[in-house]
Amino acid sequence: AQTVTQSQPEMSVQEAETVTLSCTYDTSESDYYLFWYKQPPSRQMILVIRQEAYKQQNATENRFSVNFQKAAKSFSLKISDSQLGDAAMYFCAYRLPSGNTPLVFGKGTRLSVIA
Amino acid sequence: GAGVSQSPSNKVTEKGKDVELRCDPISGHTALYWYRQSLGQGLEFLIYFQGNSAPDKSGLPSDRFSAERTGGSVSTLTIQRTQQEDSAVYLCASSLAGGTNYGYTFGSGTRLTVV
Numbered sequence: 001a002q003t004v005t006q007s008q009p010e011m012s013v014q015e016a017e018t019v020t021l022s023c024t025y026d027t028s029e030s031d032y033y034l035f036w037y038k039q040p041p042s043r044q045m046i047l048v049i050r051q052e053a054y055k056q057q058n059a060t061e062n063r064f065s066v067n068f069q070k071a072a073k074s075f076s077l078k079i080s081d082s083q084l085g086d087a088a089m090y091f092c093a094y095r096l097p098s099g100n101t102p103l104v105f106g107k108g109t110r111l112s113v114i115a
Numbered sequence: 116g117a118g119v120s121q122s123p124s125n126k127v128t129e130k131g132k133d134v135e136l137r138c139d140p141i142s143g144h145t146a147l148y149w150y151r152q153s154l155g156q157g158l159e160f161l162i163y164f165q166g167n168s169a170p171d172k173s174g175l176p177s178d179r180f181s182a183e184r185t186g187g188s189v190s191t192l193t194i195q196r197t198q199q200e201d202s203a204v205y206l207c208a209s210s211l212a213g214g215t216n217y218g219y220t221f222g223s224g225t226r227l228t229v230v
Contacts, residue, residue, distance in 0.1 A: 004157075006157075035218055037221075042223055043204060043206070043223045043224045043226075044221055044222065044223045044224070045158075045206065045208070045219075045221035046221075047218040047219075050218055091157060091158065093158075102148055102160040102163050102171070102174070103148075103158075103160070103219065104160070105150075105157040105158040106157050107155070107156055107157040108157055
């Protein structure tokens with residue numbers, strides 16, 4: 001079974017600084033998708049960024065970028081120029097390309113942003 | 116609708132009572148998922164509906180849990196004879212087709228408290 005591990009229960013960052021959230025996963029598959037979701041206090045999960053495993057280029061969305069290391073099964077999220085609104089729970093997730101498999105989530109990292 | 120709508124937002128129930136949680140997905144989204152988020156935990160997959168196919172119930176923790184989706188749209192998650200360990204946030208998500216690389220759109224969840 002696929003598993004997703006986030007080893008940092010809590011992280012903090014100064015406003016305007018850069019922070020990296022770690023995620024590792026376990027799979028025997030070669031093709032899959034990886035996601036980072038943000039969950040603010042409103043509870044609604046918001047998709048931050050996604051990566052297709054067959055693409056070597058790291059995905060980037062404005063201040064958010066990933067470091068995807070397929071051989072190491074690592075998928076870290078880098079947040080640049082951190083803002084107060086970035087404070088939230090961040091979840092790493094994995095799924096197979098097949099349409100019949102659900103997302104598998106890690107336990108999350110709580111990010112605090114210090115003004 | 117514009118987003119995934121869940122009701123009620125919060126529910127307090129007595130141990131042993133039955134509860135129904137409702138999810139109204141985005142119009143046109145054929146896939147619908149239920150997840151449970153317990154305190155300090157990641158999202159635990161419960162059940163998945165895709166179009167008219169038989170649902171994937173592999174994540175339901177016990178036979179006290181059931182879900183249905185009427186007319187390929189609204190879904191209801193029912194928990195019978197609630198226990199204190201059922202206290203959690205129940206999140207619903209929907210997606211186009213099987214969600215593959217689209218990711219999911221989540222609702223804001225129902226916080227269930229069993230007293």
